[in-house]
Amino acid sequence: xxxxxxxxxxxxxxxxxxxxxxxxxxxxxxxxxxxxxxxxxxxxxxxxxxxxxxxxxxxxxxxxxxxxxxxxxxxxxxxxxxxxxxxxxxxxxxxxxxxxxxxxxxxxxxxxxxxxxxxxxxxxxxxxxxxxxxxxxxxxxxxxxxxxxxxxxxxxxxxxxxxxxxxxxxxxxxxxxxxxxxxxxxxxxxxxxxxxxxxxxxxxxxxxxxxxxxxxxxxxxxxxxxxxxxxxxxxxxxxxxxxxxxxxxxxxxxxxxxxxxxxxxxxxxxxxxxxxxxxxxxxxxxxxxxxxxxxxxxxxxxxxxxxxxxxxxxxxxxxxxxxxxxxxxxxxxxxxxxxxx
Numbered sequence: 001x002x003x004x005x006x007x008x009x010x011x012x013x014x015x016x017x018x019x020x021x022x023x024x025x026x027x028x029x030x031x032x033x034x035x036x037x038x039x040x041x042x043x044x045x046x047x048x049x050x051x052x053x054x055x056x057x058x059x060x061x062x063x064x065x066x067x068x069x070x071x072x073x074x075x076x077x078x079x080x081x082x083x084x085x086x087x088x089x090x091x092x093x094x095x096x097x098x099x100x101x102x103x104x105x106x107x108x109x110x111x112x113x114x115x116x117x118x119x120x121x122x123x124x125x126x127x128x129x130x131x132x133x134x135x136x137x138x139x140x141x142x143x144x145x146x147x148x149x150x151x152x153x154x155x156x157x158x159x160x161x162x163x164x165x166x167x168x169x170x171x172x173x174x175x176x177x178x179x180x181x182x183x184x185x186x187x188x189x190x191x192x193x194x195x196x197x198x199x200x201x202x203x204x205x206x207x208x209x210x211x212x213x214x215x216x217x218x219x220x221x222x223x224x225x226x227x228x229x230x231x232x233x234x235x236x237x238x239x240x241x242x243x244x245x246x247x248x249x250x251x252x253x254x255x256x257x258x259x260x261x262x263x264x265x266x267x268x269x270x271x272x273x274x275x276x277x278x279x280x281x282x283x284x285x286x287x288x289x290x291x292x293x294x295x296x297x298x299x300x301x302x303x304x305x306x307x308x309x310x311x312x313x314x315x316x317x318x319x320x321x322x323x324x325x326x327x328x329x330x331x332x333x334x335x336x337x338x339x340x341x
Contacts, residue, residue: 004070020095022084022092022097028259032316034215039265045263053067056071072243074147076149078262079146083131096232101135102156102164107123109136109160109290128280147213147244154213155211160291167210169241175232175233215298223280223285
C-alpha cells in the first residue's frame with residue numbers, strides 16, 4: 001500500500017509485519033559544479049511537493065494518466081536527492097529498494113526490471129542507505145540527479161537507449177521477510193535502542209515532461225546488501241511512477257505556485273553554510289556501473305551542442321563539512337539551513 005502523506009510517499013506492508021514501513025521524500029538541493037572535482041553532500045533545502053496524478057486527469061496527457069502515481073515540479077537544471085526514512089524507533093524496518101530514472105537503474109545502469117537479483121547488485125537497502133543523490137558511476141562516487149527536458153538528449157535514458165520514452169522516476173520497494181526480521185534484525189535493533197536509552201538517561205504534459213541527467217561528481221557511498229537477497233519478501237511489493245514536471249508548467253496543471261529556485265552552490269558556500277559527509281565503516285560499498293560511467297554530464301552535452309543550459313557555477317570551495325553517521329546527531333536527515341529559502 002502506498003499513500004501520499006504531506007510531501008512523502010509512504011510504503012506500508014501490513015500483511016508482512018506491522019512495522020514494515022518506509023517513507024520516501026524528494027529533497028531540493030544545490031546543483032554542484034560539474035568541474036571534475038568531487039564535492040561533499042549538499043544540504044536539503046526542503047521537500048519537493050508531490051501531487052497525485054489522478055487528481056489532475058483532465059489536464060495531463062493520456063500516458064501520464066496510464067502511469068498514475070505522483071508528480072512533482074523541477075526547474076530545468078535543478079538538482080534533487082532522495083531521502084529514505086523508516087520508523088525512527090527500531091532504526092526503521094529494513095526494505096530493499098530499486099530506483100530507476102527513465103527505466104534505467106540508477107545503481108547498475110541497466111534497463112529496468114522489477115525483480116531482485118543478488119548477482120546484479122542493483123538495489124539499495126534501508127535503513128543502511130539513508131539517501132541517494134545520483135547515478136552510481138564509480139566506487140563511492142555518484143553523479144548528481146539533475147532535471148532536464150525530456151527529448152533534448154541530455155537524460156541518462158536518452159543517452160543509453162536513444163529514446164525519450166519514459167522520463168521520471170520509477171521506484172519499487174520490497175520489505176524484509178517477517179521471520180528474518182524477527183529472528184535477526186529486530187533483536188539487534190532493540191539492543192541498540194536499549195543502549196541508546198541508557199545513554200540518554202545520563203543526560204537530562206509531454207512538453208512539460210522531465211528526465212534525469214547526470215550532473216557533477218559527489219562523494220557518496222552506495223552500500224551493499226548486508227542481509228542477502230533471500231532476506232527480502234518478493235511475494236509482495238509496491239511500485240510507484242514519479243512524473244517530473246517542468247516547474248514552469250506546474251501552476252497550469254495544479255493551480256499552485258511551484259517552489260522558488262534554489263540558491264547557487266557558490267552563494268550557499270559564500271554564506272559559510274555547511275556541507276555534509278556520511279560514512280559507515282563496517283559496510284561494503286558498491287563499485288560504479290560501467291554503463292553509467294560512460295554517460296555524459298549536462299555540462300559535457302551542452303558543450304557539444306553549443307547550448308547554454310546551465311547558469312554560472314561561481315567559486316565553490318566547501319570549508320565547513322559536517323560528518324554524519326550512525327550514532328551521531330542528525331545522522332538520518334541532512335538539516336535544512338535556516339538562512340535559505
